[in-house]
Amino acid sequence: MSTIKKIKLGSQGLIVPIEGLGCMGMSEIAGQNIYGPNEEKESIATIHRSLELGVNFLDTADLYGPLVNERLIAKAIRGNRDKYIIATKFGFEINDQDQLTWNINGHPEYVKKAAERSLKNLGTDHVDLYYLHRMDPNIPIEETVGAMSELVKEGKVKYIGLSEVGSETIQKAHRVHPLSAIQSEYSLFERDIERLGILNTLKELGIGLVAYSPLGRGFLTGRIQSAEDLDQNDFRKNIPRFQGDQFQKNLELVKEIQNIASAKGITPSQLALAWVFAKDIVAIPGTKKIRYLEENSAAANISLTSKELEKIESIIPMELSTGNRYDDRGMSIVNQ
Numbered sequence: 001m002s003t004i005k006k007i008k009l010g011s012q013g014l015i016v017p018i019e020g021l022g023c024m025g026m027s028e029i030a031g032q033n034i035y036g037p038n039e040e041k042e043s044i045a046t047i048h049r050s051l052e053l054g055v056n057f058l059d060t061a062d063l064y065g066p067l068v069n070e071r072l073i074a075k076a077i078r079g080n081r082d083k084y085i086i087a088t089k090f091g092f093e094i095n096d097q098d099q100l101t102w103n104i105n106g107h108p109e110y111v112k113k114a115a116e117r118s119l120k121n122l123g124t125d126h127v128d129l130y131y132l133h134r135m136d137p138n139i140p141i142e143e144t145v146g147a148m149s150e151l152v153k154e155g156k157v158k159y160i161g162l163s164e165v166g167s168e169t170i171q172k173a174h175r176v177h178p179l180s181a182i183q184s185e186y187s188l189f190e191r192d193i194e195r196l197g198i199l200n201t202l203k204e205l206g207i208g209l210v211a212y213s214p215l216g217r218g219f220l221t222g223r224i225q226s227a228e229d230l231d232q233n234d235f236r237k238n239i240p241r242f243q244g245d246q247f248q249k250n251l252e253l254v255k256e257i258q259n260i261a262s263a264k265g266i267t268p269s270q271l272a273l274a275w276v277f278a279k280d281i282v283a284i285p286g287t288k289k290i291r292y293l294e295e296n297s298a299a300a301n302i303s304l305t306s307k308e309l310e311k312i313e314s315i316i317p318m319e320l321s322t323g324n325r326y327d328d329r330g331m332s333i334v335n336q
Helices: 040-053 068-077 108-122 141-153 167-176 198-205 244-264 268-277 290-301 306-315 328-332
Strands: 006-009 014-017 057-059 085-090 092-094 100-104 127-132 157-163 181-185 208-212
Touching: 006 208, 040 068, 040 290, 068 085, 068 108, 085 108, 092 108, 108 127, 108 141, 127 141, 127 181, 141 157, 141 167, 157 167, 167 198, 181 198, 198 208, 244 268, 244 306, 268 290, 268 306
Parallel strands: 057 085, 085 127, 127 157, 157 181, 181 208
Antiparallel strands: 006 014, 092 100
């Protein structure tokens, strides 16, 4: 077992490795590949390797598949449930035919229904961390979190969190039941939560941040050199960051990051992750391949000097836009 630093998420007792494993790319979403084709056997082997490396904090959601990803994780962790920390999410409504409606549903009755379904699909009697995936604009956050709080009292959920929400929503929710974590996209290419003061709100309230897409949806790996490098059905083709002039500008930034990484004898991915870890923020880079998991996990033990951090931030300052992280519809359901 690797000695990856552990970190407190929130003030309620949840302790996780500073690096987890994002499992979204191991399944399609409603027939669309997220990061190119996937293969179940390879994904399960990667989840098994994550345990050996100490990266045993798995992140999934009922949306992924839908439901397929949770079932994949159940298969991978069977017999070893207590050795993994499982986070899942709900909110994108899934009907009784297991179909996505693409509505957001934060109704208390739906919270309970979604949780029972996730427990069944994960093959477990409790979820370690349960997030609301996106806020329902039609239901007060206090009602949704109230229902999540009931799940904690019942022992079905240990800790709760929200995903992609703003400071006001966080404060309202936290008054109903203490939040352990907020999940948001955060990387050298995406720093909205800093610009908008959300990170400061989390610090003030003692809530942890879990950064998804800490490699800028793969851009910061340096492995994407043109739009043609993405699978035809890859959802990133719809994201402004990967389109037109913005794509070219971002490539130039990645080249500079590659130069710093190269001088330090590490990969661009490791540099980008080490930058997140230097802020004591948990990152959950997603991969379905053991070789990338191993590369990413090594980043947890890389230290950056203050001079290196300054240089990185001078190349990609917080104010610099690298393009929206979602298309217009995706951005419309981010509550900031």
